[in-house]
Amino acid sequence: MPHQNNIYLDNNATTRIDDRVLDVMLPYLSDSYANASSSHLAGLTIQEAVENARWETANLIGAKEEEIIFTSGATESINLVIKGLANESHKHIITVTTEHKAVLETCRYMEETGFNLTYLPVAADGILDPEILAEAITDNTLLVIIMNVNNETGVIQDLQAISKIVQAKNALLLCDSTQAVGKIPINVKDLGVDFLPLSAHKFHGPKGVGALYLSAKAKIKITPQIHGGGQQRKLRSGTLNVPGIIGLGKSCEIAGREMEANTEKISALRNQLEEGLLKIEGSFVNGSLLNRIYNTTNICFPGVNSERLIMALQNISVSNGSSCSSVISEPSHVLKALGLSDENALSSIRFSLSKFTTVEEIEETISRIHSLIKELKS
Template sequence: MSHQQNIYLDNNATTRVDERVLNAIIPYFTDLYANSTSSHIAGLTINEAVENAAWQVADLINANAEEIIFTSGATEAINLAIKGLANQDKKHIITIQTEHKAVLETCLFMENIGFDVSYLPVDRNGILDFHFLNQTITDKTLIFIGMFSNNETGVIQNMLEISKLLKSKNVLFMCDATQAVGKIPIDVKTLGIDLLTLSAHKFYGPKGIGALYVSAKAKIKLIPQILGGGQQRKLRSGTLNVPGIIGLGKASEIAVNELEKDLDRIFLLRNKLESGLLQFKGSFVNGSIPNRIYNTTNICFPGVNSEQLIMALGNISVSNGSSCSSVTSEPSHVLKAMELSDEEALSSIRFSLGRFTTDEEIDITVERVLSLAQQLVLPRRH
């Protein structure tokens, strides 16, 4: 492979659309373009396809189709889930300092309308203190919001143990599973999750489509955030993005069938990449090594400015933080919460692999990163 060919290792930001997904979508831009809520035969045909996609998404997380609400993506789903609870009697929310900004900013909104929000710390490995969570819960606690797999470090929290605690305290459990759905097995019933958010473009589907799972068992009455024609049981009005929904459904179907194959192959590639990059003197992995998703590694290269290294890599796409805030040079709030210094956080790079990553790309990346990092390392102050 030529060094001029693009190597994409930023799959936590977005993924390439799988060709099988694209082929499933295209007819819904051309021949099958009717509105899914129209009562004529063409509309009813589209509605049937939408319902099938809902079942495909539900099957991926062991839910029921009627528990799935289609949104424009995970950010909208997060806003609907959290803001939709504004009329509840309990006014205390618990979340984690390392959550995605979509959760943190929405929680700030809830504070502004009268809710109390507790932002729990994590340890150096990015793991939530289970006992501290227990101590923070009160009789006024409505919901705990926790990310399944962190978008920057890949760290996975112990969702089952968290869920058991929350159920014993009669507290709702919301999971931002945007980085986990389609990559690892998720069973909302076994995990006792009441609300779950996901986005198609994180697992080889199109951008602009996501979903919110709302447990029927929990009997949660959300306040809709988008009003209009009353689509989707009046929870999210607006003409449905049918091509996107079909794409999300197809991506879900493929994930169900190929998840284990992807996991095994990408895990080995990630470990090869990581072991190669850790040859850089003083480098280390950010976050818990055993408790993380298989496609992600976040590595600190001491003395190297991550932005300079990313620019120098050119055709190799990597990230120094969340894709939603990577245009800033501020140190990552996730890494800061994990007790890294500003210097360490600004020397850290996230590598996230995917279905289309090759062994040859890993070899090239290791060689290029090590060479460029050595050139860019700043002399240490004495």
């Protein structure tokens, strides 16, 4: 059972569903249960609600409704793009060492099928130098994959500069915007991206639903990975997850309307948390202090094992960003790519806030961490 005073600061992993989102979903789990692909009146009514959610999703990212495909989330969307391009004649893919595992593991699979992969490094602040991309890209490059906001550090890449380089070589650009959509303004046309995946549960929507933006030129190159009834213009067959899609649409509508207010509130809380924790001797922030999203801070506490600290925090939920098993804890590949030692990577904690975070929760977190680090170091 959750602690009575649970403090949740792991919102880059998932977020609490907004009550207003849940409210609009409930009818589609009870009375309004018809299949959106059915031709009867009940089905057509559901289809109209689905298309409204598609419009809300497209509107949030500056896309057209016909450019949106609903999926189970960003991981499926990423797989659909990368594997869906397997039949193209060009066999070179470029990505970055700090990408999410959904990208990196899919790219490793593509290497096994005969594709050539280039993994670009980032600087110590987590930023990719566009000149490094310009040197790596060739006329044989099919796809460049670079995320918008990093899930562990919150670092934001310069996608407009990146997209110009990609477009000059007539390659395609996949931008994992899972941590960006719903939090910061996104316009796919301004960014110059061809593919943009997103997940509802990262901005107070339900789990198990997301979407993929496909530009008009990119759509014709994609081979479907799920075959069946030919739903969603044959790009992603299967009965639509109507309650999830309705929830996604409502999350997009709320995010677009409240983004400015959320940004002001959450950034102030993040800065308060960071200021308090950086008073701990030797602590420092991982990644850029200038080019990052407002809800995230990743802090290293040298000499403190992050797993022990997380367990000691009990009712305060944070993340160390590492890949754990019952036997061994591995340092984060993202932090290693920034140049951190194994020891410092394993001493780092990610704090990610949401619109539900309060001043009182931040104050308690600062106090508890100060006390626990003194205990752990002693």
